[in-house]
Amino acid sequence: EVQLVESGGGLVQAGGSLRLSCAASGFTFDDYAIGWFRQAPGKEREGVSCISSSDGSTYYADSVKGRFTISSDNAKNTVYLQMNSLKPEDTAVYYCAADIDGSSCSEPVGYDYWGQGTQVTVSS
Numbered sequence: 001e002v003q004l005v006e007s008g009g010g011l012v013q014a015g016g017s018l019r020l021s022c023a024a025s026g027f028t029f030d031d032y033a034i035g036w037f038r039q040a041p042g043k044e045r046e047g048v049s050c051i052s053s054s055d056g057s058t059y060y061a062d063s064v065k066g067r068f069t070i071s072s073d074n075a076k077n078t079v080y081l082q083m084n085s086l087k088p089e090d091t092a093v094y095y096c097a098a099d100i101d102g103s104s105c106s107e108p109v110g111y112d113y114w115g116q117g118t119q120v121t122v123s124s
Helices: none
Strands: 003-007 010-013 018-025 033-039 046-052 058-060 068-073 078-083 092-099 118-123
Touching: 003 092, 018 033, 018 092, 018 118, 033 078, 046 068, 046 078, 058 068, 078 092
Parallel strands: 010 118
Antiparallel strands: 003 018, 018 078, 033 046, 033 092, 046 058, 068 078, 092 118
């Protein structure tokens, strides 16, 4: 059974940093695309970032470019999202999602599995 478990959310002041983790299990962690999404109350879900093991591609939404960094540790089956210079508008529930068919982040990814989410709150 594929499972994704997010952690690392919390309350932080504007300008601060958080590192989110997405721990994956139930599939071979060598051919995947993992994405981070977020959803704020009353807003649509937004794709934030993506990393692909198949071609090493990454993706960042314009709203987070230069502030967020996605990385992976295949030995730990974990993908991280380092979030710096946080803004109140980054407040949302953050979800990770997995495609286990080795898609590239350079193209739209059809994610098959989703985690439960972790709350990030940035105070002004």
